Amino acid sequence: MISPVKIWRRQKNIRNMLGKKxxxxxxxxxxxxxxxxxxxxxxxxxxxxLDSGEKVVGQYVGTLYNDLKIxxxxxxxxxxxxxTHNEDIISYGIKxxxxx
Amino acid sequence: xxxxxxxxxxQFGELWERSLFDLVKESIDSLLKESKIEKKEIDAIFFSNMxxxxxxxxxxGSSKIAQLLNTHIPIxxxxxxCASGGMAVYLAVQYLKANPxxxxxxxxxxxxxxxxxxxxxxxxxxxxxxxxxEAGLTFPGxxxxxxxIYLNSYHYKHENIGAISVKNHFHGFxxxxxxxxxxxTLKQVLSSPKIASPLGVLDCSxxxxxxxxxxxxxxxxxxxxxxxxxxxxxSEIASDSISFMERERLDSLTSTVVxxxxxxxxxxxxxxxxxxAELHDCFSIAEILGMEDLGxxxxxxxxxxxxxYETMLxxxxxxxxxxxxxxxxxxxxxxxxxxxxxxxxxxxLTHQADKRQVHDVYYGLAHNVxxxxxxxxxxxxxx
Amino acid sequence: xxxxxxxxxxxPRFRIKTEDIASVWxxxxxxxxxxxAVKEKSVAGIDEDSLTMAYESSSMALKSSKVKKKxxxxxxxxxxxxxxxxxxxxxxLAHFLGIEEQYLASDMQFACKxxxxxxxxxxxxxxxxxxxNALVVASDKATGRPHDAxxxxxASGSVALLLGKTNLAVRIIDMTSYSxxxxxxxxxxxxxxxxxxxRFTGKPSYFHHIFQASTLIxxxxxxxxxxxxxxxFHMPNGTFPLKVGSMLGFTERQISPSxxxxxxxxxxxxSGLMGLVSVLEIAKTNDYIYFASYGSGAGxxxxxxxxxxxxQKIKHEFKSAMENKEYINYAHYLRCxxxx
Numbered sequence: 001m002i003s004p005v006k007i008w009r010r011q012k013n014i015r016n017m018l019g020k021k022x023x024x025x026x027x028x029x030x031x032x033x034x035x036x037x038x039x040x041x042x043x044x045x046x047x048x049x050l051d052s053g054e055k056v057v058g059q060y061v062g063t064l065y066n067d068l069k070i071x072x073x074x075x076x077x078x079x080x081x082x083x084t085h086n087e088d089i090i091s092y093g094i095k096x097x098x099x100x
Numbered sequence: 101x102x103x104x105x106x107x108x109x110x111q112f113g114e115l116w117e118r119s120l121f122d123l124v125k126e127s128i129d130s131l132l133k134e135s136k137i138e139k140k141e142i143d144a145i146f147f148s149n150m151x152x153x154x155x156x157x158x159x160x161g162s163s164k165i166a167q168l169l170n171t172h173i174p175i176x177x178x179x180x181x182c183a184s185g186g187m188a189v190y191l192a193v194q195y196l197k198a199n200p201x202x203x204x205x206x207x208x209x210x211x212x213x214x215x216x217x218x219x220x221x222x223x224x225x226x227x228x229x230x231x232x233x234e235a236g237l238t239f240p241g242x243x244x245x246x247x248x249i250y251l252n253s254y255h256y257k258h259e260n261i262g263a264i265s266v267k268n269h270f271h272g273f274x275x276x277x278x279x280x281x282x283x284x285t286l287k288q289v290l291s292s293p294k295i296a297s298p299l300g301v302l303d304c305s306x307x308x309x310x311x312x313x314x315x316x317x318x319x320x321x322x323x324x325x326x327x328x329x330x331x332x333x334x335s336e337i338a339s340d341s342i343s344f345m346e347r348e349r350l351d352s353l354t355s356t357v358v359x360x361x362x363x364x365x366x367x368x369x370x371x372x373x374x375x376x377a378e379l380h381d382c383f384s385i386a387e388i389l390g391m392e393d394l395g396x397x398x399x400x401x402x403x404x405x406x407x408x409y410e411t412m413l414x415x416x417x418x419x420x421x422x423x424x425x426x427x428x429x430x431x432x433x434x435x436x437x438x439x440x441x442x443x444x445x446x447x448x449l450t451h452q453a454d455k456r457q458v459h460d461v462y463y464g465l466a467h468n469v470x471x472x473x474x475x476x477x478x479x480x481x482x483x
Numbered sequence: 484x485x486x487x488x489x490x491x492x493x494x495p496r497f498r499i500k501t502e503d504i505a506s507v508w509x510x511x512x513x514x515x516x517x518x519x520a521v522k523e524k525s526v527a528g529i530d531e532d533s534l535t536m537a538y539e540s541s542s543m544a545l546k547s548s549k550v551k552k553k554x555x556x557x558x559x560x561x562x563x564x565x566x567x568x569x570x571x572x573x574x575x576l577a578h579f580l581g582i583e584e585q586y587l588a589s590d591m592q593f594a595c596k597x598x599x600x601x602x603x604x605x606x607x608x609x610x611x612x613x614x615x616n617a618l619v620v621a622s623d624k625a626t627g628r629p630h631d632a633x634x635x636x637x638a639s640g641s642v643a644l645l646l647g648k649t650n651l652a653v654r655i656i657d658m659t660s661y662s663x664x665x666x667x668x669x670x671x672x673x674x675x676x677x678x679x680x681x682r683f684t685g686k687p688s689y690f691h692h693i694f695q696a697s698t699l700i701x702x703x704x705x706x707x708x709x710x711x712x713x714x715x716f717h718m719p720n721g722t723f724p725l726k727v728g729s730m731l732g733f734t735e736r737q738i739s740p741s742x743x744x745x746x747x748x749x750x751x752x753x754s755g756l757m758g759l760v761s762v763l764e765i766a767k768t769n770d771y772i773y774f775a776s777y778g779s780g781a782g783x784x785x786x787x788x789x790x791x792x793x794x795q796k797i798k799h800e801f802k803s804a805m806e807n808k809e810y811i812n813y814a815h816y817l818r819c820x821x822x823x
Contacts, residue, residue: 010230015579019542025350028244029297030236034222037236039821040529045235047245047345055345057235061528063496063809070252078538078579079530081234085821090566092535092575093234
């Protein structure tokens with residue numbers, strides 16, 4: 001279980017990265033994840049560089065999952081990161097979708 | 101002068117009957133016996149292990165070893181993810197430089213198969229940053245991202261990295277202690293089930309149990325008396341950001357570049373002097389990046405050279421890499437790997453490598469990387 | 484004056500067709516489509532919940548308005564599928580939107596009218612000067628029990644309204660609420676799927692409360708159905724709104740532009756509001772719009788709205804949002820809803 005305090009601290013950074021656009025530097029599709037991510041598998045993960053300069057990793061949940069390309073444009077959105085149905089605090093974080 | 105007097109590895113693989121410290125005890129006991137050195141001659145022990153805290157809630161391994169050996173000597177634990185073993189060797193060397201005339205054991209061990217693959221995958225991700233974990237990444241995923249960048253930047257295909265696995269399995273076939281003693285074809289590698297695209301099962305080192313140990317000494321009398329010995333010419337370590345996206349380059353592991361340059365400078369030899377090397381092939385792409393980052397191959401030509409099997413036993417290449425089978429075929433019990441690598445070079449330099457023996461070897465190199473490149477240790481041995 | 488400054492909406496892109504659900508249970512989809520008038524419904528992804536959807540709709544509403552965040556001292560979150568049984572989503576929503584410190588956050592539940600009740604409450608807070616503006620968000624990722632009739636209609640979506648006294652795009656001329664204790668649809672604590680009392684959910688429940696609330700407000704304001712350009716009602720399916728509208732004297736022509744339920748399903752607290760958004764996107768200045776929500780348990784909130792010239796400046800592309808879809812099969816649907 002991740003500490004709720006850790007989630008709380010992280011949430012402040014997450015807010016600053018929402019609604020930003022950027023470009024894909026690399027991508028992969030994960031087939032064998034760890035426990036908290038099992039229910040979403042298989043899923044694409046991107047390394048993207050935001051137009052504001054930061055590099056961010058996150059899952060991709062847009063429509064182009066069969067056609068991922070380095071150089072593709074994306075934007076950041078808010079989603080649940082870990083899919084668990086238990087007593088823990090929910091972990092929200094940054095994921096990517098198509099630019100528009 | 102700092103020299104290695106002996107080396108022992110347990111079998112690597114799924115070792116159901118042996119616990120983590122059974123493996124540690126076996127390696128220390130066998131090592132002392134084979135090297136004909138007595139327990140009382142050992143002045144300190146350096147212990148390498150990554151995950152016993154996370155997986156088994158067992159820390160303070162140094163004290164556990166003290167109990168097994170019934171001793172009061174100083175025992176130190178090091179952890180740098182997959183570079184824990186290399187770091188233990190480095191620290192042992194520093195200790196011996198500061199304490200002349202002493203003899204130490206460096207032992208590394210890992211017990212991973214008691215747990216489900218998901219638990220092991222999750223435990224391994226402790227070596228990555230929080231952001232990388234929250235993104236649902238796994239270690240295969242991290243190296244897959246590196247692989248995509250490499251393949252895309254230098255216009256290669258999966259086969260250009262998959263060939264590394266073919267080579268290492270060919271070597272592992274010749275190593276009795278390897279987890280996988282079977283050859284694989286390039287076709288099998290390319291069609292193996294995907295773990296994190298483009299990497300498939302056969303691009304990835306396995307989850308293994310195992311332990312390895314070496315004796316290192318700065319005692320000149322012992323070195324003179326030893327039947328088979330080689331010296332550690334340099335041991336250098338470098339660090340880098342844990343989050344791979346925070347690093348200067350995404351097609352190179354700077355920690356390897358820095359550690360490698362320091363190691364060659366300290367040892368006073370050239371890249372071309374190295375005839376045999378153990379490189380950190382946690383994933384096929386990692387060995388290629390390692391060859392380029394250590395300066396054996398030019399940046400970007402690795403894919404071509406890998407597909408030509410230039411570093412395979414029996415080929416005319418100037419350097420043969422991963423005769424142990426690498427991490428891929430020999431197995432990757434995290435804490436043991438860095439020490440096994442040094443041990444394999446010791447076997448090569450002292451002509452004890454059996455069917456894996458490379459000829460005319462005077463210098464060898466071991467390259468151990470932690471996580472996705474947050475730590476790199478380069479050790480150069482000579483005879 | 485009181486009313487809406489801007490609005491936002493979010494429709495997840497997955498859709499499942501009625502026929503793909505019906506075929507799993509060996510039912511005749513033509514009959515079902517005919518009786519429910521729902522061809523397909525929207526489904527939120529496995530990593531979406533009522534909070535993430537509320538963030539999307541609220542972001543849209545805030546983007547199309549120049550209101551300063553510090554003036555939004557009220558954030559209401561209405562849902563039947565909140566992320567937690569105990570822990571407000573309104574504070575998490577406010578955090579991600581950048582609304583902080585001096586604000587009142589409240590999570591509301593009243594089945595499908597959780598958010599519209601919030602509109603009425605917000606009007607008092609704005610009139611008293613407690614806050615200049617209020618953000619009221621409706622959001623649901625509604626689950627129906629497999630093999631139950633609700634499975635065809637329970638859908639996902641969110642609508643957000645930014646309310647205030649000035650710069651109104653839509654004036655809320657009057658509001659009323661009609662309530663009673665009625666056991667038509669409920670879900671006990673700790674129980675996963677809701678229950679309902681079959682045909683009792685019709686006449687004594689949906690129809691009675693909407694009819695009573697509407698009759699009261701129209702009488703009080705001396706208005707007739709013909710005064711309105713559009714009429715929007717809560718949409719548990721595609722036939723009930725037409726029927727209750729007809730009972731009140733509204734025509735199919737006034738009601739059908741809001742019947743998004745045909746292709747989106749019933750997103751519970753966001754259902755009626757989604758229909759309202761659909762109508763706002765085509766309404767003209769000075770149009771009167773009639774809007775009545777319904778929440779099981781039961782109650783109806785009724786509103787008389789009038790469009791101002793400012794609405795033209797803040798319209799979005801709701802129609803293309805409705806068309807932005809990806810069909811999924813039943814197994815994928817069960818994964819999205821975490822039923823498997």
